[in-house]
Amino acid sequence: MDRDKLTAILQQVHSGRTSVEQALRQLKHLPFEDLNFATLDHHRPLRQGYPEVIFGEGKTDEEIIQIMERQAASGENILLTRLAPPRAPVIIRHFPGAVYHDRAGCLTLIQQPRKVAGRGKIMVVSAGTSDRPVTEEALVTVRFLGHEVDQLQDVGVAGLHRLLNQLPRLDGTSVFIVVAGMEGALPSVVGGLVDKPVIAVPTSVGYGASFGGLSALLGMLNSCASGVAVVNIDNGFGAAYLACLINRL
Numbered sequence: 001m002d003r004d005k006l007t008a009i010l011q012q013v014h015s016g017r018t019s020v021e022q023a024l025r026q027l028k029h030l031p032f033e034d035l036n037f038a039t040l041d042h043h044r045p046l047r048q049g050y051p052e053v054i055f056g057e058g059k060t061d062e063e064i065i066q067i068m069e070r071q072a073a074s075g076e077n078i079l080l081t082r083l084a085p086p087r088a089p090v091i092i093r094h095f096p097g098a099v100y101h102d103r104a105g106c107l108t109l110i111q112q113p114r115k116v117a118g119r120g121k122i123m124v125v126s127a128g129t130s131d132r133p134v135t136e137e138a139l140v141t142v143r144f145l146g147h148e149v150d151q152l153q154d155v156g157v158a159g160l161h162r163l164l165n166q167l168p169r170l171d172g173t174s175v176f177i178v179v180a181g182m183e184g185a186l187p188s189v190v191g192g193l194v195d196k197p198v199i200a201v202p203t204s205v206g207y208g209a210s211f212g213g214l215s216a217l218l219g220m221l222n223s224c225a226s227g228v229a230v231v232n233i234d235n236g237f238g239a240a241y242l243a244c245l246i247n248r249l
Contacts, residue, residue, distance in 0.1 A: 035066055035067065037063055040052065040067065040070055040071065042074060045076070049248070050241070050244070051071070051076045051077060051078070053079045053081060053241075054071075054078070054079070054081070056080050056081060056087070057082040061087060064080065065090075065091065068080070068109065072095065072111065075111055075112060077110050077111055078098075078107075078108065078111075079108055079141065080106060081105065081141075081237050082106075083100070083106065083107050084105065085100075085102055085105070088100040088107060092107075097109055097110070103132055103136040104133065104137045104139070104236075105137065106136075108140065108144055114145075115146050116146055116147070117146045117244070117248050118146075118147040118244065118247035119247060119248070119249070120148070120173065120247060121147075121148045121150055121172055122142050122173070122174065122177065122240075122244070122247055123149070123150050123151065123175075124138050124139055124142070124149060124150070124151040124152075124176075124240075125163075125179065126151070126153050126156075126178075126180070127156030127179065127180035127182070127186045128154055128180075128182075129154050130181065130205045131180060131181055131205055133234075134179050134235075134236040135151065135153065135179050135236065136236070137236030138177050138236035138237070138239055138240040138243075141237050141240035141241060141244075142177075142240045145240070145244045147244050147247055150173070152169065155186075156180060156186055160189070163189065163190075167193070170190075170193065170194055174246070174247045175196060175243040175246050175247050176190055176197065176198045176199065176243075177199045177201060177240060177243050178191075178200050179203060179239075180200070180201070180202065180203065180220075181202065181203035181204065181206045181210065181216050182206045182210060182215075183210075183216060183219050184202050184216030184217065184219035184220045187200035187225070188220075188224060188225045188228065189225075190225075191228040195227075196227070197229065198225070198227055198229070199231060199239045199243055200231070200239075201230075201234070201235060201236055201239045202230070202232075202233050202234075203216065203234055212233070217230065217232075217233055229242075
């Protein structure tokens with residue numbers, strides 16, 4: 001239930017086109033719905049402007065399907081993250097309109113047109129092709145939330161000329177999401193070149209001493225560039241959500 005739908009219901013009651021009892025039936029699951037194993041937050045679009053997103057890891061296929069059925073019944077667009085490829089066909093059989101984004105490990109079900117939001121463009125910059133799954137999760141999320149997005153891929157510091165050659169494309173961007181593994185140096189470089197917020201995403205890409213992304217995380221947290229904030233390892237979704245919140249201010 002988003003602000004527009006709630007406003008329409010209230011206006012219909014005010015005009016007499018809908019009775020109070022009919023409106024109550026439409027609103028009976030607000031603000032949440034108890035499924036015994038999960039409690040759906042139907043008020044999240046009203047509070048935050050975006051619907052609740054389903055985190056797929058740790059949930060059974062049956063649990064995901066039940067959650068999606070209730071979200072779909074309310075007319076919401078649905079984003080499911082961290083869904084392994086072998087599980088996608090099971091979900092799609094129940095929701096034929098759903099689309100699985102293989103590289104991102106995300107599934108989307110669009111039931112209503114997405115309004116273009118935000119005051120500018122979000123740019124996703126990745127250090128290497130191996131960072132692509134995290135990059136794609138960020139891209140899918142930004143598009144799902146209705147923001148304009150562009151991307152620069154494989155422009156890491158091992159070949160810095162690749163990024164410098166793309167400097168004109170950085171103009172006009174409101175928020176940057178910079179994804180890197182290994183030592184995680186790219187966000188500092190981007191942060192030193194632009195005058196907009198940089199959200200750094202460390203990835204688990206790297207050899208043994210990268211400690212599954214910990215080296216990149218610590219490097220980004222110790223960035224000498226101002227205006228760089230850091231999310232958790234491999235958290236492309238979290239970076240994208242934060243970028244969208246900033247971009248719509």
